[in-house]
Amino acid sequence: MVYFDKEKRLYMCEVCKLHYTKKEDAEKCQKWCSSHDSCNLSIARRSVEAVSRRSHI
Ligand SMILES: [Zn+2]
Numbered sequence: 001m002v003y004f005d006k007e008k009r010l011y012m013c014e015v016c017k018l019h020y021t022k023k024e025d026a027e028k029c030q031k032w033c034s035s036h037d038s039c040n041l042s043i044a045r046r047s048v049e050a051v052s053r054r055s056h057i
Contacts, residue, residue, distance in 0.1 A: 002014065002023065002026040002027055002030050004023075005019065009021075010048055011023045011025070011026035011027075012026060013030040013033055014030060015029075015030055015033035016029065016039055016044070018039075018044055018048070018049055018050075019047060019048040019049060020048065021048065025043060025047075028040075028043050029043045
């Protein structure tokens with residue numbers, strides 16, 4: 001199960017600690033992270049961290 005942050009209303013992958021607005025994205029990330037040693041970039045790019053990093057540039 002992914003972690004839900006009630007204050008931020010975001011879902012978090014408990015392995016890599018990235019946050020997602022969609023539960024299914026967080027579940028996909030966590031499923032990938034727990035069976036692989038690295039992050040799946042096509043999933044991680046949808047994380048809140050990746051999106052906010054892009055908008056700051
Ligand atoms: Zn992850």
